[in-house]
C-alpha cells in the first residue's frame with residue numbers, strides 16, 4: 344500500500360511502500376482510509392524535531408486526524424459493521440500496570456508519559472490506504488458528517504478543554520445552572536479565542552454553541568479569510584496588530600474564558616494579564632522552545648490569586664471527547680453549513696504530500712484523500 348512517512352535517521356520524508364495490515368485479534372477492525380488532515384504536528388515531525396516509528400521499523404507513517412470506512416470486523420467486535428464511518432483516536436496507553444489513567448482508558452492523562460501515539464510516537468499513523476484498529480479506539484460517525492468528520496480530532500482538544508473548564512467553574516455559584524434556559528452554559532459570558540487557525544476556529548465554534556460571546560484575537564488585520572469566517576459564525580474578529588491587549592479588555596468587559604490557540608508565548612502571557620475575575624485560561628499551544636521573554640510575572644500572579652483564576656492545559660482526548668466532537672460537528676453543520684465546510688481549504692491527492700508537509704503553510708485545514 345502507498346503511505347506517507349518519515350525516515351528519521353535519514354531525515355527524509357517520502358512515499359512509503361507499507362505492508363497491508365490484517366486483523367490479528369478478535370476485537371480489531373480493518374478500515375479503509377477516506378481522508379487524513381494535516382496539522383502543525385505533522386509538519387513538525389517533518390523537521391525531525393520528534394517522531395519515531397514502531398520498534399524495529401526505520402520509518403513512521405504519518406497522520407493522526409483521520410476519517411475511515413470499516414471494511415472488515417473481527418469476531419468479537421460489537422457496534423460496528425462494514426460500511427460504517429469511523430474516526431480513530433491517537434494516543435495508546437502505556438504498559439505500566441500502576442498507571443491508573445491508562446488502565447481506565449484515559450491515556451490522555453497518562454502518569455508515566457510512556458504512552459504511544461499513532462502517527463507521532465512509536466505507532467504508524469493513518470496516512471496510508473488501510474489500517475487495523477481495536478474497536479475501543481474508534482468513534483462512529485453518522486453518514487451525514489462524512490464531509491466534516493476529519494476535523495473531529497482537532498476539535499477534541501476544545502472538547503476536553505471545555506469539559507475541564509466546566510469542572511473548574513462548578514466552584515462558582517451560578518455557572519452550573521446557566522443552561523437552564525437552553526441558551527448554553529456560557530450564555531452572558533465573554534470568551535476570547537487567541538489565534539484563528541483550525542484549532543482556534545473549531546474552538547470558537549464550540550464556545551459559540553455553548554452560548555458565549557466570542558472574540559477572536561489574532562494577528563492578520565481584516566479583511567482576511569479567517570476573519571470573514573469568524574464573522575460568518577457570529578464572532579467578532581480583532582487583529583492584535585491593530586488593537587492592544589488593554590484595548591481588547593476595555594472593549595470586551597470581564598473576560599471569563601480564554602481559549603489559547605496561537606502557540607506563541609509572548610501574546611499568550613500578554614493576554615493572561617487581562618483574564619477576568621474568576622476566569623479560566625485554556626492553553627492548547629505547543630510552541631518550540633525559544634529564548635526567555637519578559638512577562639509581567641508579578642501582575643499575572645497577583646491576578647491569578649486575587650481573581651480566583653485557573654489555567655488549564657488540554658492535550659489529546661478521551662473517547663467521550665471524540666463522541667462530543669462528532670455530535671458538535673453535527674451542530675456546527677446545522678448552524679453554519681457553509682463556514683464549517685470552508686474550514687477545509689484543500690482536498691489533495693497523496694502526490695501533494697511534500698508540498699503540504701514541507702512547503703509554505705497555506706489555507707486552514709488541508710486534507711489528503713485516499
Ligand SMILES: NC(=O)c1ccc[n+]([C@@H]2O[C@H](COP(=O)([O-])OP(=O)(O)OC[C@H]3O[C@@H](n4cnc5c(N)ncnc54)[C@H](OP(=O)(O)O)[C@@H]3O)[C@@H](O)[C@H]2O)c1
Pocket residue numbers: 382383384500537538539540541542543560561562563569583604605606607610626627628629630657658659
Ligand atoms: N494541545 C494539542 O493537543 C494540540 C493539537 C494540535 C495543535 N496544537 C497547537 O495549537 C496551536 C494552534 O494550532 P493551529 O494549527 O490552529 O495553528 P496555526 O494554523 O498556525 O494558527 C495560529 C493562529 O494564530 C495566529 N497568530 C500567530 N502569531 C500570533 C500573534 N503573535 N498574535 C496573535 N495571533 C497570532 C495566526 O495568525 P495569522 O492568521 O495572521 O497567521 C493564526 O491565525 C499550535 O500551537 C499547535 O501546536 C495543540
Ligand SMILES: [Zn+2]
Pocket residue numbers: 381382383384385407408497
Ligand atoms: Zn493534529
Ligand SMILES: [Zn+2]
Pocket residue numbers: 436437438439442444445446450452453454455456457458
Ligand atoms: Zn500511562
